[in-house]
Amino acid sequence: xxxxxxxxxxxxxxxxxxxxxxxxxxxxxxxxxxxxxxxVGPSGSGKSTLLNMxxxxxxxxxxSYRLDGIETTMLKDSARTTVRGSRIGFVFQxxxxxPHRSVLENVMLAEVYGRGSRKGxxxxxxRALERVRLSHRVEFLPGRMSGGERQRAAIARALMGEPALLxxxxxxxxxxxxxxxxxxxxxxxxxxxxxxxxxxTHENEVSERAARRVRITDGTLAEE
Amino acid sequence: MxxxxxxxEAMAGLLARPVRSVLTTLGTVLGITTLVVTLGxxxxxxxxxxxxxDELTATSVTVEVPENPFPxxxxxxxxxxTRLRGVVSAAALAESNQSANLSVRSNDMVDPTRVxxxxxxxxxxxxxxxxxxxxxxxxxRYFDAGHxxxxxKVVVLGQHAAKMLGITRLERAPAVFIGTQAYTVIGVxxxxxxxxxxxSAVMLPPAVGGRYGLGTVTRVLVNTGLGAxxxxxxxxPAALSPGNEALLQVISPSSPTRAxxxxxxxxxxxxxxxGLVSLVVGAVGIANVTLVTVxxxxxxxxxxxALGAARRHVAAQFLLESTLTGLTGGIVGASVGIVxxxxxxxxxxxxxxxxxxxxVMAPAAGxxxxxxxxxxxxxxxxxxxxxxxLR
Numbered sequence: 001x002x003x004x005x006x007x008x009x010x011x012x013x014x015x016x017x018x019x020x021x022x023x024x025x026x027x028x029x030x031x032x033x034x035x036x037x038x039x040v041g042p043s044g045s046g047k048s049t050l051l052n053m054x055x056x057x058x059x060x061x062x063x064s065y066r067l068d069g070i071e072t073t074m075l076k077d078s079a080r081t082t083v084r085g086s087r088i089g090f091v092f093q094x095x096x097x098x099p100h101r102s103v104l105e106n107v108m109l110a111e112v113y114g115r116g117s118r119k120g121x122x123x124x125x126x127r128a129l130e131r132v133r134l135s136h137r138v139e140f141l142p143g144r145m146s147g148g149e150r151q152r153a154a155i156a157r158a159l160m161g162e163p164a165l166l167x168x169x170x171x172x173x174x175x176x177x178x179x180x181x182x183x184x185x186x187x188x189x190x191x192x193x194x195x196x197x198x199x200x201t202h203e204n205e206v207s208e209r210a211a212r213r214v215r216i217t218d219g220t221l222a223e224e
Numbered sequence: 225m226x227x228x229x230x231x232x233e234a235m236a237g238l239l240a241r242p243v244r245s246v247l248t249t250l251g252t253v254l255g256i257t258t259l260v261v262t263l264g265x266x267x268x269x270x271x272x273x274x275x276x277x278d279e280l281t282a283t284s285v286t287v288e289v290p291e292n293p294f295p296x297x298x299x300x301x302x303x304x305x306t307r308l309r310g311v312v313s314a315a316a317l318a319e320s321n322q323s324a325n326l327s328v329r330s331n332d333m334v335d336p337t338r339v340x341x342x343x344x345x346x347x348x349x350x351x352x353x354x355x356x357x358x359x360x361x362x363x364x365r366y367f368d369a370g371h372x373x374x375x376x377k378v379v380v381l382g383q384h385a386a387k388m389l390g391i392t393r394l395e396r397a398p399a400v401f402i403g404t405q406a407y408t409v410i411g412v413x414x415x416x417x418x419x420x421x422x423x424s425a426v427m428l429p430p431a432v433g434g435r436y437g438l439g440t441v442t443r444v445l446v447n448t449g450l451g452a453x454x455x456x457x458x459x460x461p462a463a464l465s466p467g468n469e470a471l472l473q474v475i476s477p478s479s480p481t482r483a484x485x486x487x488x489x490x491x492x493x494x495x496x497x498x499g500l501v502s503l504v505v506g507a508v509g510i511a512n513v514t515l516v517t518v519x520x521x522x523x524x525x526x527x528x529x530a531l532g533a534a535r536r537h538v539a540a541q542f543l544l545e546s547t548l549t550g551l552t553g554g555i556v557g558a559s560v561g562i563v564x565x566x567x568x569x570x571x572x573x574x575x576x577x578x579x580x581x582x583x584v585m586a587p588a589a590g591x592x593x594x595x596x597x598x599x600x601x602x603x604x605x606x607x608x609x610x611x612x613x614l615r
Contacts, residue, residue: 055530057610078534085532092614096527100240112229113532157531 003069005164005196006031006054011063013049023049025219026063031165031198036191038210039200046219048169051200055167056084068164085113089158093170095150097142103129103153104138110160128156132186148179155186159195166190168199172206184209225537234544241517245549248513251506252553252590253560258502260561260586261568262495264578268569271577281477283312284418285457287444287464288473295440296465296472299372299430302350302444304463310452311460315356316444317419318348318430320437328426329401330389342388345425346402348433356445357418362386364394364411367429371410375431379407383414384424402426405435419445453477503593506553510597514546518605525605526613539606543598550594554587561586 008029015021023046031037041047052058053065056072065072068087072080089110090096097106107125129135132152142150151171158166168187172180184206187197191211199206207213213224238245289297297316305314323346330340351368354361363386367378379400381391391398391409399406407428416423433439444464448456457476461469518525525538562583569576 052611057530057614081529081532081534084530088530090530092527094523096523096530096614098236098240098524098527101236105236109528110531112233113225113528113534113537118226118228 002033003066004030004032005035005068006198007064007066008053009064009066011053011060011065013046013053013058014061023219024053024060027219027221029214029221031196033196034191034194036187036197036211037199038207038213039198039216040202040204040207040213040224041216042202045216047200047202047216049219050216050221051167051169054165054198055088055090056080086161087164089155089160089163089166091151091155091158091166091168091171093173095142095147095154095174097150097154097157099141099143102139102141103134103145106142106153107157107160110157114161116161124160125156128159129153131159131190132156146179147175148182151175151179151183152186155183155190159190164196166195166197168197168201170201170203171199172201172203177205180205225533225540230537230540230544233541234548237517237521237541237545238548244513244517248510248549249553249556251502251509252550252593253506253557255499255501255503255506255593256554256557256586256590257561257564258495259499259589260558260582261564262499263582264561264565264576265568266495267577267579268565268574271575283448283450283453284477285446285448285453285460286475287446287460288475289440289442289444289465290471290473292471296468297441297444299350299441301441301464302352305444305446305460306352308456308459308463310449310456312447312449313352313355314444314446315352316350316430316441317353318433318438318440319345319442322437323347323433326402326426326436328385328389330391330398331401342385344385344388345421346428346433346436346438347422347425348428348430348436348438350430353422353427353445354413356447357413357416357422358447359413359416359422362412362414363392364409366411366413366427372429372431376429377405377407377432378410378429380411380413380427381409382416382423382425382427383412385426386412388424400426402436407432418447503589507550507593507597510546510549510594511600514542514549514598514601515604517545518542518601521605522608522613525608526610526615529608529610529613535606538608539602542602542605543595546598546601547591547594550597551587551591553594554590557590558583558586 006029008027010026010028011024012026013024015023039047039050053060060073067083070083072083075083098109104125107128108121111121126138129138132155134149134152134156137145137149142153172183175183188209191197199210201207215222215224299316302314302316305311325343326346327341328344351366354366362383366380371378381389389400394409398409400409413427414423428438430438446456446460453476457474461472461474465472528538562578565578566576
């Protein structure tokens with residue numbers, strides 16, 4: 001049996017305030033390859049903390065997190081950065097596209113910090129843009145595109161380098177319903193192609209499209 | 225990360241805010257321009273001054289003989305200086321306060337229509353004086369060893385002195401009266417290149433000079449070959465007065481390199497400080513703007529970290545951006561500086577002198593300034609936690 005993409009074992013995160021805040025308490029989660037999981041919960045429930053843990057942006061206080069078979073809690077900062085860059089594709093609510101760079105350059109940015117060769121980077125970026133159906137916007141600046149198009153460009157960037165996990169933080173938070181549908185359709189397609197997707201959201205419309213829903217309340221996780 | 229990618233990202237970062245980048249560069253431009261102009265103009269001016277050092281000044285050595293209970297230098301000792309290799313001509317001279325303003329007349333007649341009494345300087349000299357002052361005998365001849373040995377009462381007049389006394393021709397062996405003593409004028413010395421004041425003086429042989437306090441040598445004029453002045457300046461005192469050389473004072477031309485260095489030193493010190501201050505101001509400017517840029521680009525830093533950028537990648541990008549800013553400032557500053565130096569030279573009709581190393585070092589200095597200025601902001605950017613940066 002292949003390794004799951006995400007395997008959380010009693011993952012706990014405490015913030016050293018006075019008194020200490022336990023944002024995540026002993027969370028267990030298993031996400032298999034080409035799963036499509038939505039993490040839902042009200043604000044303040046620990047959603048963002050979980051996202052930071054899953055994205056290797058922050059370290060847990062205790063517990064274990066195996067990403068794609070790699071135990072990440074023991075890794076040093078630089079190794080975590082490498083794993084983050086190579087295995088995780090991020091999609092943010094606010095897109096995080098560089099405003100002065102064309103769509104193509106923004107997508108190509110995903111490979112800048114990897115070990116891969118520069119050769120063929122442009123072609124790979126064009127293919128990624130094709131996957132999100134943005135081939136007609138290649139040389140546009142992000143500021144001249146609609147929100148949906150921008151989020152699709154960001155997804156294309158996340159798809160570069162074939163990550164094991166697509167980690168989305170409120171991907172439709174800044175989009176109208178039409179664009180939201182387009183992005184969710186895209187997720188369905190990607191999942192059909194075998195991509196593992198974790199979406200963190202508070203919108204029912206988004207979570208209902210996911211194959212699996214996980215609710216987080218006061219730092220604890222429950223399947224729905 | 226490929227170096228070309230790093231360069232790409234840094235360039236894109238700079239070009240994203242072109243106006244700000246240009247303004248940031250300005251401080252370095254000013255600093256480097258000031259430095260280049262300072263060093264360039266100083267070198268040019270120094271060279272110009274050296275150019276004015278003509279052969280005459282470069283070959284003139286004067287030995288001053290101070291007053292002493294016994295004569296430090298005898299009249300005959302001048303011959304020993306002449307024998308030194310590199311000496312072209314030499315002559316001893318005696319001047320005294322007592323003889324500086326003596327009344328000299330060309331005849332004993334009282335002529336109410338003209339002023340016959342002239343107040344002139346009287347000096348005694350060794351026979352080699354015409355050569356030593358690089359003059360020529362306009363009329364007659366200079367006195368020689370024979371005149372001195374016999375104690376002949378003869379004088380040679382400087383060109384102006386002869387004019388003032390109304391003596392133009394020597395066929396009739398005119399006489400002049402110094403005080404009450406009559407002396408035969410045997411020559412007129414003119415066209416002096418050195419010691420031009422002697423043109424309005426009366427020269428006596430040392431044998432008769434004792435009467436006016438001119439018995440002992442007070443100065444020795446030496447002319448050397450080109451390039452020999454420095455050596456002769458060292459040797460002449462020993463040749464003139466063995467054992468007492470320390471008492472003699474030598475006035476020799478400063479060597480050209482030292483003269484140039486001195487001029488450069490004077491000009492440089494002030495403006496170098498000015499240039500360095502502008503550079504520091506430029507560096508502070510770069511540091512400030514880079515820091516502001518880092519704060520503005522927190523989200524971008526977070527994104528880059530999410531895409532797999534290590535701390536060193538983030539630091540490297542901001543360092544490179546500030547270094548490129550400094551380098552650009554250095555290149556522009558050096559170019560403007562060189563243009564200014566050339567313009568100054570064109571206006572002053574000087575030959576521009578510019579150290580090639582300066583033209584190369586100036587942009588490098590700008591880059592170093594940018595690098596140093598970027599250190600702190602880059603460190604701040606690198607220290608940023610991705611979690612906080614993406615918030």
